Amino acid sequence: MAIDDVTKITETIAWTDITEGCKIEAAGNSRLFNTGEWRVDTPVFIKEKCTHCLLCVPVCPDSAIPVNNYKRADFDYEHCKGCGICAKACPVGAIEMKEGGK
Amino acid sequence: MSIRERLSGNEAVAIAIRQINPDVMPAFPITPSTEIAQMVATYIANGQVNTEFIPVESEHSAMSAAIGAEAAGARSLTATSSCGLALMWEVLYVAASSRLPIAMAVVNRALSSPININCDHSDSMGARDAGWIQIYSENNQEVYDNFVQAYRIAEHPSVRLPIMICQDGFYTSHAVENMELLEDREIKDFVGEYAPESYLLNSRQPLSVGAYGLPAYYMEAKRSQLEALKNAKQVTLEVAEEFARLSGRNYGLFEAYRLEDADYAMVIIGSTAGTAKDAVDKLRAEGKKAGLLKIRLFRPFPGEEIAHALKNAGFIACMDRTESFNGQCGPLGAEVKSALFNARLMPEVINYVYGIGGRDVAVENITSVFEDLIRIEQTKDAGDRYRYLSLRE
Ligand code: SF4
Ligand code: SF4
Numbered sequence: 113m114a115i116d117d118v119t120k121i122t123e124t125i126a127w128t129d130i131t132e133g134c135k136i137e138a139a140g141n142s143r144l145f146n147t148g149e150w151r152v153d154t155p156v157f158i159k160e161k162c163t164h165c166l167l168c169v170p171v172c173p174d175s176a177i178p179v180n181n182y183k184r185a186d187f188d189y190e191h192c193k194g195c196g197i198c199a200k201a202c203p204v205g206a207i208e209m210k211e212g213g214k
Numbered sequence: 215m216s217i218r219e220r221l222s223g224n225e226a227v228a229i230a231i232r233q234i235n236p237d238v239m240p241a242f243p244i245t246p247s248t249e250i251a252q253m254v255a256t257y258i259a260n261g262q263v264n265t266e267f268i269p270v271e272s273e274h275s276a277m278s279a280a281i282g283a284e285a286a287g288a289r290s291l292t293a294t295s296s297c298g299l300a301l302m303w304e305v306l307y308v309a310a311s312s313r314l315p316i317a318m319a320v321v322n323r324a325l326s327s328p329i330n331i332n333c334d335h336s337d338s339m340g341a342r343d344a345g346w347i348q349i350y351s352e353n354n355q356e357v358y359d360n361f362v363q364a365y366r367i368a369e370h371p372s373v374r375l376p377i378m379i380c381q382d383g384f385y386t387s388h389a390v391e392n393m394e395l396l397e398d399r400e401i402k403d404f405v406g407e408y409a410p411e412s413y414l415l416n417s418r419q420p421l422s423v424g425a426y427g428l429p430a431y432y433m434e435a436k437r438s439q440l441e442a443l444k445n446a447k448q449v450t451l452e453v454a455e456e457f458a459r460l461s462g463r464n465y466g467l468f469e470a471y472r473l474e475d476a477d478y479a480m481v482i483i484g485s486t487a488g489t490a491k492d493a494v495d496k497l498r499a500e501g502k503k504a505g506l507l508k509i510r511l512f513r514p515f516p517g518e519e520i521a522h523a524l525k526n527a528g529f530i531a532c533m534d535r536t537e538s539f540n541g542q543c544g545p546l547g548a549e550v551k552s553a554l555f556n557a558r559l560m561p562e563v564i565n566y567v568y569g570i571g572g573r574d575v576a577v578e579n580i581t582s583v584f585e586d587l588i589r590i591e592q593t594k595d596a597g598d599r600y601r602y603l604s605l606r607e
Contacts, residue, residue, distance in 0.1 A: 118422075123430035127437035132374060133313035134427055134435050137412060139420030 151194035151213040161206035168198035216394040223386035226358035227319045228253035233401035237288035240268035240279035244298035246383040247321035273298035277305040284314040287413025296323035299337040309376045310345025315368035316376040323383040324571045332572020333383040336536040347377040348513040352487045355393040357381040366453040372445040382485040467516040469508040476505025478587040479527035483509045493580035517553030529587040532565045568603035
């Protein structure tokens with residue numbers, strides 16, 4: 113059975129309806145899941161210090177730093193896991209890590 | 215038209231691969247399966263096939279590359295033995311649970327240690343619960359015929375699971391026997407072109423493979439996978455029927471040899487079945503009702519059919535060519551006994567470990583097993599129900 117919309121695979125699905133090998137006939141669907149709730153530390157964006165060099169963007173393993181019009185926007189907390197890599201990469205200290213998931 | 219040939223089991227599989235002309239073969243050499251990859255590489259070098267050969271750095275990589283290729287939409291295969299199969303362990307499960315119909319030529323060999331390159335079934339028996347279909351072969355003709363049927367079973371829409379075609383290391387893989395091949399065209403028509411429904415390189419339909427399955431999904435995913443494996447039983451029979459029309463050679467889920475009225479039955483896997491048939495004939499000539507059941511399909515295990523075939527036997531010997539270290543039975547013994555129990559049959563079942571690490575098994579050794587069964591009937595004393603055959607005491 114082909115499920116082209118991942119939102120149809122829910123926690124109430126019967127074994128007879130689950131897709132073959134849990135394949136999903138769609139791309140980019142990880143965006144639909146709020147995996148940011150696993151976070152135990154949280155990066156904080158200090159907008160005033162940011163030079164929009166975008167060095168933090170490619171190092172984020174979760175693509176959780178949005179860019180609009182070449183400007184770095186605030187974190188996507190639905191997907192940020194709080195790993196802190198971006199804070200290490202930022203040359204001007206525009207990202208601070210704080211304890212806790214919120 | 216069939217072609218008469220003299221070939222080793224490895225040559226027979228390599229020729230089947232050439233005739234099928236699959237898309238991708240990642241492989242890493244290991245005795246006694248090395249020749250298969252080597253011969254396919256030669257066919258590629260000679261321009262006889264257009265299979266993409268990937269020389270990988272390990273068997274873990276071989277299986278991973280086969281998974282990637284198969285998910286991309288390519289008909290893939292590999293060959294391995296022993297520790298090579300053990301190194302694939304982790305990814306074997308990924309191939310099966312991602313429902314990728316990869317074919318693998320397994321040339322059965324003992325696992326270390328002590329280091330041993332000879333035949334037993336500890337490698338594929340260790341992988342028996344990975345979700346693959348497993349088919350075992352008695353001789354060169356069977357391993358060729360089984361390999362030709364492999365993709366038809368694995369790729370069937372109601373199955374879509376990987377398949378191992380097993381043969382005994384050296385006894386089958388290296389010994390040359392007379393056999394019959396089918397014409398290239400006949401094989402091509404029988405196996406057909408691979409047309410997966412969904413695959414990663416299909417630009418018209420994006421696909422995600424390898425999703426994360428939380429506790430809310432995992433059980434449903436496994437149950438659905440089990441259904442596909444169970445479906446493989448019926449598909450194996452259908453493919454065998456079609457193959458019989460093409461080749462004149464008949465295959466089922468297992469082979470029953472002089473079993474119908476047998477009081478003493480042996481259940482066995484692989485090349486020793488040939489030796490055991492000789493022993494059965496000798497005993498029959500003496501008026502002793504011996505019979506044989508040779509496993510072909512081990513996964514899924516055709517328990518109901520096997521219990522039915524054994525229903526008239528009062529004394530059964532299950533022959534395991536591996537030690538399973540649970541202290542009470544081998545994998546074949548466990549399957550057969552649970553199948554009999556489910557069918558509410560209570561014959562005496564003695565489970566033997568035989569031939570491990572390539573220990574020779576002669577007709578006399580097999581005959582001694584039947585004699586044990588006869589003695590148990592006479593003395594009404596089963597003794598140890600889990601024993602070793604031809605062990606020095
Ligand atoms: S903390 Fe880690 S996950 Fe979160 S935005 Fe920074 S790099 Fe990405
Ligand atoms: S690395 Fe620092 S300065 Fe550069 S865009 Fe990211 S937050 Fe802004």
